[in-house]
Amino acid sequence: MSEQQTTVRIIHGRLLDAEHDGSVTASLLLQGGHIAAIGAEAELGDVDRVIDASGCLVSPGFIDLNCNLREPGNGQKGNIASETLAAARGGFSTVCASPATSPVNDSSAVTNLISDVAETQSPIRVLPLGAATRGLEGELLSDMAGLSRAGCVALSNAGAQMRNSRILRRCMAYARTFDLTLMLAPVNQALAADGYAHDGLVTSRLGLLGIPEVAETTAVMELLLLAEETGVRLHLNQLSCGRSVAMVADAQKRGVAVTADVAMHQLLFTEDALAGFDSRFHVRPPLRTEADRQGLLAGVRDGVIGAIVSQHQPHDSAAKQAPLGATEPGLSTVESVLSMGLELVNDGELSLQQLVSSLTYGPAGVLGETSALRVGQRADLCIFDPDASWQADDSSLVSIGKHAPVRHCPLKGVVRHTLCAGNEAWGPGGD
Amino acid sequence: MTAHDPSSHSLQLTSSGQLKHFLTLDGLERALLTDILDTADSFIEVGERTIKKVPLLRGKTVVNLFFESSTRTRSTFELAAKRLSADVLNLDISTSATSKGESLSDTLLNLEAMASDMFVVRHSQSGAPHFIAESVTPGVAIINAGDGRHAHPTQAMLDMLTIRQHKGGFEGLKVAIVGDILHSRVARSQIRALNALGAEEVRVIAPGTLLPRDVESLGCTVEYDMIRGMRDLDVVIMLRLQKERMEGALLPSEREFYRLYGLSQDKLALARPDCLVMHPGPINRGVEIESAVADGPQSVILNQVTNGIAVRMAVMSMAMSGQVSERTQAVGEQG
Numbered sequence: 068m069s070e071q072q073t074t075v076r077i078i079h080g081r082l083l084d085a086e087h088d089g090s091v092t093a094s095l096l097l098q099g100g101h102i103a104a105i106g107a108e109a110e111l112g113d114v115d116r117v118i119d120a121s122g123c124l125v126s127p128g129f130i131d132l133n134c135n136l137r138e139p140g141n142g143q144k145g146n147i148a149s150e151t152l153a154a155a156r157g158g159f160s161t162v163c164a165s166p167a168t169s170p171v172n173d174s175s176a177v178t179n180l181i182s183d184v185a186e187t188q189s190p191i192r193v194l195p196l197g198a199a200t201r202g203l204e205g206e207l208l209s210d211m212a213g214l215s216r217a218g219c220v221a222l223s224n225a226g227a228q229m230r231n232s233r234i235l236r237r238c239m240a241y242a243r244t245f246d247l248t249l250m251l252a253p254v255n256q257a258l259a260a261d262g263y264a265h266d267g268l269v270t271s272r273l274g275l276l277g278i279p280e281v282a283e284t285t286a287v288m289e290l291l292l293l294a295e296e297t298g299v300r301l302h303l304n305q306l307s308c309g310r311s312v313a314m315v316a317d318a319q320k321r322g323v324a325v326t327a328d329v330a331m332h333q334l335l336f337t338e339d340a341l342a343g344f345d346s347r348f349h350v351r352p353p354l355r356t357e358a359d360r361q362g363l364l365a366g367v368r369d370g371v372i373g374a375i376v377s378q379h380q381p382h383d384s385a386a387k388q389a390p391l392g393a394t395e396p397g398l399s400t401v402e403s404v405l406s407m408g409l410e411l412v413n414d415g416e417l418s419l420q421q422l423v424s425s426l427t428y429g430p431a432g433v434l435g436e437t438s439a440l441r442v443g444q445r446a447d448l449c450i451f452d453p454d455a456s457w458q459a460d461d462s463s464l465v466s467i468g469k470h471a472p473v474r475h476c477p478l479k480g481v482v483r484h485t486l487c488a489g490n491e492a493w494g495p496g497g498d
Numbered sequence: 499m500t501a502h503d504p505s506s507h508s509l510q511l512t513s514s515g516q517l518k519h520f521l522t523l524d525g526l527e528r529a530l531l532t533d534i535l536d537t538a539d540s541f542i543e544v545g546e547r548t549i550k551k552v553p554l555l556r557g558k559t560v561v562n563l564f565f566e567s568s569t570r571t572r573s574t575f576e577l578a579a580k581r582l583s584a585d586v587l588n589l590d591i592s593t594s595a596t597s598k599g600e601s602l603s604d605t606l607l608n609l610e611a612m613a614s615d616m617f618v619v620r621h622s623q624s625g626a627p628h629f630i631a632e633s634v635t636p637g638v639a640i641i642n643a644g645d646g647r648h649a650h651p652t653q654a655m656l657d658m659l660t661i662r663q664h665k666g667g668f669e670g671l672k673v674a675i676v677g678d679i680l681h682s683r684v685a686r687s688q689i690r691a692l693n694a695l696g697a698e699e700v701r702v703i704a705p706g707t708l709l710p711r712d713v714e715s716l717g718c719t720v721e722y723d724m725i726r727g728m729r730d731l732d733v734v735i736m737l738r739l740q741k742e743r744m745e746g747a748l749l750p751s752e753r754e755f756y757r758l759y760g761l762s763q764d765k766l767a768l769a770r771p772d773c774l775v776m777h778p779g780p781i782n783r784g785v786e787i788e789s790a791v792a793d794g795p796q797s798v799i800l801n802q803v804t805n806g807i808a809v810r811m812a813v814m815s816m817a818m819s820g821q822v823s824e825r826t827q828a829v830g831e832q833g
Binding site: 266267268270271272273274275276277279343344346385388389390391392393 | 509524601602603621623624625626628629633645646647648649683686710711712713715716
């Protein structure tokens with residue numbers, strides 16, 4: 068880790084957050100891990116370090132609500148040190164660590180282990196997510212209050228479905244007791260069954276096992292109705308269907324406390340990515356149709372979907388070296404999220420501000436925090452050059468997972484510095 | 499943003515459009531399919547000779563890599579390779595390496611070390627031959643002998659050969675495929691072949707539980723009612739129904755299925771009088787088809803078996819020659 072920088076001045080950068088659209092160049096002064104001044108005031112006095120952000124945008128550090136660090140238990144796929152450094156490279160200053168580890172993070176002992184390792188090995192902030200049910204099995208409640216006390220910021224079932232609606236309802240009612248956020252990925256497992264691709268044109272042609280749209284939409288409807296009844300704060304993970312967005316929008320209008328996220332790759336790719344049996348694009352939920360992609364993008368633009376996540380799932384190469392249906396789901400994305408997002412901006416599908424808000428302000432809100440370039444905020448920052456390019460391949464990727472969605476083509480958007488509480492987590496002066 | 503797509507087209511054809519693997523009929527043009535049928539026709543004569551051999555694959559090693567057991571398909575591939583004078587190695591992987599935990603990639607590395615020239619692959623996973631074709635050393639040809647629900651291109655081509663022998667061509671033909679389309683790699687390849695070769699109509703006849711989503715997008719019309727579906731047919735292809743389809747609530751009973759979708763003499767009488775009856779086999783008498791129909795004058799089920807050897811000889815020799823010419827070209831470019 069880099070040594071504590073007591074004072075840092077960032078000069079010549081263009082400010083970008085929910086309130087700044089990237090057109091104004093201003094200096095920032097960081098002191099004691101916080102933003103101490105912005106603008107003319109930030110240019111006064113001596114500092115320990117000056118970062119020249121010429122040509123770059125300066126935004127709050129990105130916050131990932133859904134990242135798999137694989138530790139404890141899956142060292143061949145990743146570990147806290149490797150994957151948090153990869154996240155820092157991607158511009159993230161905070162990641163929420165999925166409870167799907169081995170053992171599962173369903174006890175304060177595992178939470179403490181993750182926090183202890185992160186304390187010494189992670190350049191960025193790691194916020195553990197607790198398992199909503201024991202062993203993520205969807206049957207017995209976890210010690211939610213204990214997990215929360217140990218530092219879990221929310222409870223998640225890591226994509227696994229509850230055994231039945233009664234358990235789901237009780238899980239919500241119990242989480243509500245402690246005002247805990249419940250993060251659930253909507254899936255009706257009976258309908259998803261053994262599927263691994265969107266049930267549609269590509270699965271029909273290639274004879275793949277499909278996951279129908281209704282495997283998600285029926286689950287969204289159930290989750291929304293139960294959340295409304297129990298009053299729990301519900302966050303829906305990884306929407307993949309346009310119709311889900313409409314249902315969430317409707318619930319939000321009724322005043323249901325529901326937020327949602329989408330994985331960045333869902334905004335760029337469709338079922339067509341599987342046309343050549345490319346096992347990298349075996350993801351869960353599956354990539355769906357162009358109409359779904361458009362529905363998800365509209366959801367991000369309208370704010371119905373407040374957060375874009377990496378859904379980073381690093382794997383060892385063997386996990387993807389098999390016929391499509393025999394591979395493990397997930398992409399290694401955390402280093403490419405910004406570049407994928409800039410592609411959307413370039414194509415006019417999102418504005419730069421919508422992109423950055425969905426990576427900062429939106430996810431911060433889900434965690435009950437704020438994220439903005441304001442005096443007094445934590446000095447978690449991402450300084451990136453939107454026009455510089457890089458290439459994702461085995462040697463350039465920091466993550467142990469090399470199955471990035473776009474490989475060997477130049478990608479726009481290079482993170483020059485990621486700062487976490489004023490310390491350099493990624494950049495020439497960091498690791 | 500589009501994903502890197504090594505499409506079937508570039509994967510199985512050389513730069514000059516010759517076959518180098520045979521993975522799927524998707525992306526293959528009518529001219530190439532006709533070429534396969536013509537080549538197969540020329541090999542039928544070989545089977546009628548006293549010495550049933552041609553030296554096209556002499557000195558080559560063909561490995562039958564069957565991850566799923568199949569007696570008929572494997573033995574016709576074996577016979578085809580032997581008639582082309584290749585050395586043949588039969589590996590029944592379902593009972594060897596993978597059951598000891600060896601990954602498919604590792605199995606392949608070991609087989610390549612034996613300097614094989616061609617793998618004939620059957621696998622329960624859709625896309626397995628694509629995966630193998632992408633990972634083997636250049637120069638080794640991959641022939642798909644059936645992968646999951648995806649494709650069974652040699653079966654479809656031998657069916658096309660049978661149809662052409664009896665009907666002279668495909669123009670104006672109305673062909674129905676009846677039964678379990680959802681799980682059928684044969685049906686997917688047949689629909690593709692019939693469309694590419696210019697059949698007038700491909701009709702699938704099945705209950706909703708045995709049809710893939712958006713099945714029309716494959717290039718066919720859908721008929722739930724077999725009585726209506728039999729009208730004007732020139733060819734009816736019956737698919738095998740697996741017994742386990744009763745278990746997952748796909749069908750209530752064999753009896754009901756046979757009553758609604760089994761090919762009886764009554765139903766056959768609704769088609770054109772010269773309508774061919776086909777079945778990729780092995781047949782379930784009394785489940786998909788009435789014995790009298792299977793053994794009747796319109797049935798060409800046994801011709802299909804004979805044609806299987808000729809089509810496989812055609813595809814194997816064409817793919818091997820594609821590999822050789824690509825390698826020659828590569829060497830030429832280096833020199």
